[in-house]
Amino acid sequence: ITIWHSHCFYPAGKVRWKSNTRPAPVLTAAPVRALVDEQVSIRGHFLPLHCPVTLHARMHSDEGDLWESFAHYNADERGTFSLGGSYLGCEPMGLFWSMQPAPGGREGLRLRKKSVESPYTVHVSLLEGHVSTSEGQWSELAAVTVERWYIAPGVKRIEINQNGLVGTLFIPPGPGPFPAMLDLWGMGGGLQEYRSSLLASKGYVSFSLAYFGWSLLVFLPQAAFLLLQDHPQVVSDRVGIIGLSFGCYLTLRIPTKTGVKVRHEAYFINLSNVFGTFNSWFLDHQIEERLRSAGKSHLLTRLSYPGAGHLIEPPYSPSARTSISDVSAAVITMWGGHPALHAAAQEDAWKKILDYLEKNLRS
Amino acid sequence: MSLSSPPPILSVRPSRALVDEAFEVLVENLPPVSPFTLRSLHHSEDGDDWEAYGHYFSDHSGRVSVSEDLSFGGTYSGREPMGLIWSLRPVPGSRTGLRLRKKDVTTPMLITISLYNGHEDFRDNSPLVSMVTERWYMGPGIQRIEITDGGLRGGLFIPPGPGPFPGILDLWGGGGGLLEYRSALLASRGYICLALEYFKTGQMKSTDLSFEYFEKAYHVLKDHPQVIPDRVGIISLCLGTIVTLSLVVESAEIKPSCVVCISNMINKSPGKTLSGFHRSIPSKFNKIRVDENNHQIWRDVGLALLKEPSMKVDVAKINCPLMLVNGCDDQNWCAVETADDISKTMNAAGKGHLLTRVDYPDTGHLIEPPFSPHCFAGNFFVYSSNEKVIQLYGGKTKPHSDAQDDSWRKILSFLRHHLYCSHKAKM
Numbered sequence: 001i002t003i004w005h006s007h008c009f010y011p012a013g014k015v016r017w018k019s020n021t022r023p024a025p026v027l028t029a030a031p032v033r034a035l036v037d038e039q040v041s042i043r044g045h046f047l048p049l050h051c052p053v054t055l056h057a058r059m060h061s062d063e064g065d066l067w068e069s070f071a072h073y074n075a076d077e078r079g080t081f082s083l084g085g086s087y088l089g090c091e092p093m094g095l096f097w098s099m100q101p102a103p104g105g106r107e108g109l110r111l112r113k114k115s116v117e118s119p120y121t122v123h124v125s126l127l128e129g130h131v132s133t134s135e136g137q138w139s140e141l142a143a144v145t146v147e148r149w150y151i152a153p154g155v156k157r158i159e160i161n162q163n164g165l166v167g168t169l170f171i172p173p174g175p176g177p178f179p180a181m182l183d184l185w186g187m188g189g190g191l192q193e194y195r196s197s198l199l200a201s202k203g204y205v206s207f208s209l210a211y212f213g214w215s216l217l218v219f220l221p222q223a224a225f226l227l228l229q230d231h232p233q234v235v236s237d238r239v240g241i242i243g244l245s246f247g248c249y250l251t252l253r254i255p256t257k258t259g260v261k262v263r264h265e266a267y268f269i270n271l272s273n274v275f276g277t278f279n280s281w282f283l284d285h286q287i288e289e290r291l292r293s294a295g296k297s298h299l300l301t302r303l304s305y306p307g308a309g310h311l312i313e314p315p316y317s318p319s320a321r322t323s324i325s326d327v328s329a330a331v332i333t334m335w336g337g338h339p340a341l342h343a344a345a346q347e348d349a350w351k352k353i354l355d356y357l358e359k360n361l362r363s
Numbered sequence: 364m365s366l367s368s369p370p371p372i373l374s375v376r377p378s379r380a381l382v383d384e385a386f387e388v389l390v391e392n393l394p395p396v397s398p399f400t401l402r403s404l405h406h407s408e409d410g411d412d413w414e415a416y417g418h419y420f421s422d423h424s425g426r427v428s429v430s431e432d433l434s435f436g437g438t439y440s441g442r443e444p445m446g447l448i449w450s451l452r453p454v455p456g457s458r459t460g461l462r463l464r465k466k467d468v469t470t471p472m473l474i475t476i477s478l479y480n481g482h483e484d485f486r487d488n489s490p491l492v493s494m495v496t497e498r499w500y501m502g503p504g505i506q507r508i509e510i511t512d513g514g515l516r517g518g519l520f521i522p523p524g525p526g527p528f529p530g531i532l533d534l535w536g537g538g539g540g541l542l543e544y545r546s547a548l549l550a551s552r553g554y555i556c557l558a559l560e561y562f563k564t565g566q567m568k569s570t571d572l573s574f575e576y577f578e579k580a581y582h583v584l585k586d587h588p589q590v591i592p593d594r595v596g597i598i599s600l601c602l603g604t605i606v607t608l609s610l611v612v613e614s615a616e617i618k619p620s621c622v623v624c625i626s627n628m629i630n631k632s633p634g635k636t637l638s639g640f641h642r643s644i645p646s647k648f649n650k651i652r653v654d655e656n657n658h659q660i661w662r663d664v665g666l667a668l669l670k671e672p673s674m675k676v677d678v679a680k681i682n683c684p685l686m687l688v689n690g691c692d693d694q695n696w697c698a699v700e701t702a703d704d705i706s707k708t709m710n711a712a713g714k715g716h717l718l719t720r721v722d723y724p725d726t727g728h729l730i731e732p733p734f735s736p737h738c739f740a741g742n743f744f745v746y747s748s749n750e751k752v753i754q755l756y757g758g759k760t761k762p763h764s765d766a767q768d769d770s771w772r773k774i775l776s777f778l779r780h781h782l783y784c785s786h787k788a789k790m
Binding site: 024026027031032033034035121123125140141142143144145146147149152153154173174175177178203362 | 370373379471473477489492493496503505524525783
């Protein structure tokens, strides 16, 4: 065991590590660079036995807003603690999904990665004692930085703008051909790439379609679908669609209205208590009715998470209790849900979706 | 395009890692018990292509695991989880005398790993599936600061967090230039590390650097607000070991907590500048031999210089822990004989307890961080005669790679013991 005279060197803080039989506290994480749906384990070492410490995670969104989280731990009888290890009673990824906008920032923020080719850089500090706010003096004992990526190495990003079709295509590395996914988003509209880039990182050619801001026309999803089917690196009878909230509705219109052949579709549908302008129970019922009338009930796979928010995204992302809908800045929609349940729903739904795609598009 | 059978799935985990971390390469969904080749490809900063490959057989569940299965030929054989990296070599038809060294450490090395049908004839086929993996020298949150004040040329690497941290001065060898990759990796392991350029390749003039240059660099580290002033060490290789040993013995300013010398030289440079040493070598040029490929073997030059007591740094005066790492097949310098000489002198002076020594069999001169490709012979610019030659460095690839892996871990534990430690490190 290493020994160190540490009291001379620490910055000002309430607790001085006077012991000369312990080295300085150390914080480590593994892996330090990972995809956002991969777990990270964080460990602290060389703390005084049973001492209280706080993990403070913070990062900046692409828009420059600060998000942060605090988690309290007590070192064990060996002066260590770990998340993602055998430490009882804590959820390994809670430090990430429980992040909230830092006080004093803009209102109604939602965390969505705009630039998928760069990671989120999360700085995790180990602080002495149990602290919960940005106020007051802290003593940072140690730190580690982790990167959270929405894209795997080698995935190509291609901007598409042809014949009114606007979006971004992601192609996995390698010769292919690959199964493909058309990625549609919800009422927020615009162009969200991060789910597509993640799906491409799992081996699917994936296309994020821009609409609402660009065009309300229903034929766009069909054109996008055909673009995928015709792509030289795509297996044309292995193309699926993933939709979310309003996107679900649009998704449905493709097979029943326009006669386009769709092999499989994945749906996010959730039954929850949702307030505000959007009632998903009603939508859910509608979708089921339509499919049944078209003789296609067998295509529907329903995933439901009681208590989860309307927005289900790739796991370990902070959940949005409220966010400014891009449709109108003046409208703040309550998306509903509770953080811990939502996080569990995210993790489970994402796993189920990937398994579903694997089973139906790859075999 | 349609699919007749499910495509194979190739995964590399982790897909982004530090260069001294291992990965797992796994292929699934293959036809059972069939021959396949896994090949890695890297396009270097210098524009050369490097490759490695192993021949495997899938099992009955259609799986090939590089960590668990055996390679039956290629650039490596046997159970070698990292064979696709350490056995990288220039593709056939490449320029000669190449050495793979990353100059820009802020970006990763990109390695494409592909699966092919067959063994000997695998190149006739197109790859079935490919993945890209990133190998980083710099961990996230590491700060890189260019050092240019006071005439110094270097790169300082600082880990995230408040510190304070131990410091390390990093000195490379006779190839010259600014090589930051080992420093970036040491910073990723918890040290503030300064990579110091002390002469540019081919610029003889700049070797007129006095030891004052190095003392200035040492102070940059020691005086840095986040560095623990009495926990500064030095790591060096080849020509850098001459600098290091001379400084430790003769400089009043430089009192490191510990020193690592790889591929040792012990020669004294008269007049406290490096050019003194360079001027002394040509007198022994008659000792240079060449092998059947016309590659120059310089180890006898070293042996000749070793015979002259006035040409050696007086290592009896060393007062800090010293770790020596050498390759037994070093053809570039007589590193093992030098280590023997150092051992003898220090033992006679009662300083033997300060010495740690590891000699690796079948290992050459260029002992790099783990999984770096083995450089057996490389291009070198000889300052004294202004000519480009190919020097033989020696070593057999597999033992040399094992030595790189093992020596790195030994070096890290040595540094951890002496720089994160407060017990009596000096006499």
